[in-house]
Amino acid sequence: MQETIYRDLLNNLEKSNYRNRLQSLCCFSAQKGELYNNNVMIVGRAVNEWDDDFQLNDMDTNLLVNKLFSKPFIPMCPLEWVESSWGSTEGYNTNKSAFWRVIRKLSESINKLSSDERWASKLVWSNLYKIAPSAGGNPSDSLCGYQFDACNELLKVEIQEYKPKCIVFFTGENWFDGFLLENITLMNKSESKLVDARGILKLNGFTTKIVIAKHPQGKPEANMLNEILDALA
Template identity: 60%
Template sequence: MQAQKYLSLLSQLKISKYKNSSQSLCCFNAQKGNEYNNNLMIVGRAVNGWHHEFDMNNLNVETMVNEIFNQAATSDCPLKWVEDSWGINEGYNTKSSAFWRVTKQVSQCLNENSSSTGWASKIVWSNLYKIAPSITGNPSDSLCDKQFVYCNELLLAEIEEYNPRVIIFFTGLNWFNGFLSNAVSLASNKEHSLVEAHGVLKINDEEVIIIIAKHPQGKPEAEMVNEILSITSVT
């Protein structure tokens, strides 16, 4: 189902009036760890650089979708790179990312994994917006607008396939608003400063805990983790 949704996304983007047709973009798809246990899904805003690069002038939709989902079918854990890059001196050091530091702590707690390794393989990682600049930076408002409907459908398809117990959106409400609007019931978190809302998503007769937190960059990480865990422990 995800591949079909992705075909629709890229097909509509290709025929859209997105003006920056020569901009180098990249395609992201959800990454499921090889030891995923239907417990935790983490969602960010958009990638800051990824594989599967293209621009509107050279995009072959079918070829790109085949490339994305054939790679996803390999036996190697798609999230192994997160732990392999932890603390490295050259390239992208995941330990330097507040997003991955908080994700590691939450994964270790919710998956009862006291080891410093193996935590990444137990999660699903996705992003609200699948198309982003290929080097760095968030997608523009225009690019977000042109992919929103299809990204919302893709997010629902991911949730249906991966069936997580908990989904944490490290996006802030300002990015999350509009997504899953027909299926999720949220309440604001006035007693918390870093988790902005939480609630329940009802899908296929299942209830999924939804937590909307601010992006972890520059935030007190221990406090954020405690707020998240306090919700998962009582919901």
């Protein structure tokens, strides 16, 4: 089901009036850790640099979808790179990312892990928007608009497939606005500075807790972790 919706997303984007046809874009699909235990799903705004680059004026939809969803010849955890890059002195160091630092503490707390256990492999990680500039940075309002409907449907399918006990959106309400409208009941956290809302999501008989937190960049991380855990409780 994810592949079908993703193929429609790319085909519709190719046929759209999006003007920057030569822009190098990248496509992302949800990543499920090999030790995922249905406890928590993490959702960000959009990926900041990723593989599978393409341009709308020269795009092979089937090739991109097959690369995204094909299983590797040698099975490996899709989120192993997050742990192996922790403290890396070459390339991307995940320990320098506030996003991953907060998620690590969240996973360790929810999954009751020690600091040396495989915290990332217990998660599912996704993003609201699947198509972003390959050079980094968030997709423009225009690019978000052309992919919104398909991304909303993809998010629903992901949730139904992974069935997490809770979902934490590190997006802020401004980015989350419009997603899952028919499936959620939200309560604002007026006393909270770092959690915008919490609530319940109901989707085809499945029910889960959700928390909408601000993006961790530049925020007091210990406070954010405590507010998220409080909202989930």
